[in-house]
Amino acid sequence: MVNAQNGAQVLKGLLDTLVLQVLDTKDNYGFGILQNISSQLDGDNMVLREATLYPLLHRLETKGLVESYWKPGQRGTDRKYYKITKDGKNYLKYRISDWKNVSNILKKHLIT
Amino acid sequence: MLSNIFRFPGLSCPTEALTGDTILDDYIKRLDKQLWGSAKIRIFTLAEVKNHLVEAKTGLMQSGITEHEASIKAVGSMGSIESYSNVQRKSLKVKLLKIGLQSGILFGVFMGLYQWIIEAHNNKVFINPLTDGIVYGLFEGAFFGFFMGWFATLVWPERNLPSHNIPDNKFCVEYSKPMRFLSKLVIVVFCLMAVWCIAVSISEYPSRVPVKVMPAEDKQLSSYLYQPWWLFIGLGLLSGLNIFLVRSGCRSFQINQDGFWINQWFARKQRILWPAIKSIGTLGETYGWIPSWNYWRKVKYINYVLSNGKTRRIYLYPDMLNADKFILLLQAKVGMKD
Structure with a gap:
């Protein structure tokens, strides 16, 4: 069935790259990452939901692509910050080049 | 009932994870019910969710909606509880199996060998010494493995939040004083058992020869090995080893994710x-x-x-x-x- 959600499905494949890209600029915490990505996607909250983000961060941390530390937040609660690792940066480079290839193929063959 | 075993000690939702807002707290409590581990372990997941809910609620309130509506919206945006709890339970399950298997095999092999050696020279044999050793090893290894897996994964680590005094603000876990003492005791007891086992196996081997023809020097060796000061020597050596391990940082752990600890x-x-x-x-x-x-x-x-x-x-x-x-x-x- 073709609907608007199919576009979101394609974008979900990009999420790890998007999250790593956000962390590559500076360390960030869950809510901050979500807001950052949401603003990048022009406020589209359907692509990255909270229930997707935290398991994704957990997975990235288990793979050693990000590491976490705690810092006191502005509102009295501790924030868990995520930081991209060296492996994460390498992985991000590969992913970006992969997506560039995909983008080139799309431009050449599908988008006229 | 069974799930409570995985949540012991600290069955109720830890107060540090609560926000004071009934709607947010209800969500956190429902999530807490689905998580595994003692309260100190569950807080790793709960603290992050709590922070997110508080931030989301504040953001929504700043956009001009009432506190009550903001709380409902913040909870609504979080999605299903299972998406958080499944990740936490899976990671703990992997760790439980890993530790359980490792300690089970170690203890099982140790107890199996011990039983085999003991039965090899006395009459209290069930099937035959080797089979008995294997049966004992499997049974005791499985029991001990499950216990150690449960204990080391779901109970042992102590939370140390906030950890601002630690370099790089790493999320660290320290053991409480009684836990540290217990860990030392367990290691010492195990090593003593190992020393005792070796001493018994060496001293008992000559006794496989009928007692009547056992040479005098063997008897002497046997009684020599049974002297209790062997235990004290072992204790001293192991205490030294323990001090070395503590000093070199091998006995402290750092945590990076829900209960995943890294040796310092x-x-x-x-x-x-x-x-x-x-x-x-x-x-x-x-x-x-x-x-x-x-x-x-x-x-x-x-x-x-x-x-x-x-x-x-x-x-x-x-x-x-x-x-x-x-x-x-x-x-x-x-x-x-x-």
Whole structure:
């Protein structure tokens, strides 16, 4: 069935790259990452939901692509910050080049 | 009932995880019910969710909606509880199985051997010494493995939040004083058992020879090994070992994710070992990491026989550039001629 959600499905494949890209600029915490990505996607909250983000961060941390530390937040609660690792940066480079290839193929063959 | 075993101790939702807002707290409590581990373990997941809910609610309130609506919206945006709890339970399950299996095998082999040795020279045999040893080993290993897996994964780590006094603000876990004492006690008792086991196995072996013909010196050896001061020697040695391990940081742990702990020694090994490796030369100048076993396995060398008859070994590391290898070999050859 073709609907608007199919576009979101394609974008979900990009999420790890998007999250790593956000962390590559500076360390960030869950809510901050979500807001950052949401603003990048022009406020589209359907692509990255909270229930997707935290398991994704957990997975990235288990793979050693990000590491976490705690810092006191502005509102009295501790924030868990995520930081991209060296492996994460390498992985991000590969992913970006992969997506560039995909983008080139799309431009050449599908988008006229 | 069974799930409560995985949540012991601290069955109720930890108060640090609550926000004071009934709607947010209801969500946090429902999530807490689905999580595994003691309260100190569950807080790892709960603290992050709590922070997110508080931030989301504040953001929504700033956009102009009422507190009540903001709370409902913040909870609504979080999605299903299972998406958080499944991740946490899966990671703990993996760790539980890993620790359970490791400690179960260790203890099982130890107890199996002990039973085998003991039965090999007394009459209290169930089937035969070896079979009994295997049965005992499997049974006790399984029981101990499950216990250790549960204890080490779901109960043992103590939370240390906030951890602002720790370098780099790492999320660290420390053991409480009674836990630290218990850990030492367990290690000491186990090592004493090992010492005792070895002493018994050595001293009992001559007794397989009928007592009547047992030489006097064997009897003497037997009684010598049974002397209780063996235990004190063992205790002293193991205490020394324990102090060494504590001092070198091998006995403290750092946590990076829900209950995943990293041994301090491994966490710091790059800082400790790196300068040492750097001082060796070749590797240090070229690589910024600690080579794995697989790396060392692939290291090749060539022996050059020098004019004075001595051999010079040239190591070729697997990820060296061919040009580097060539230069190294050339230098070695030139050196050999000199």
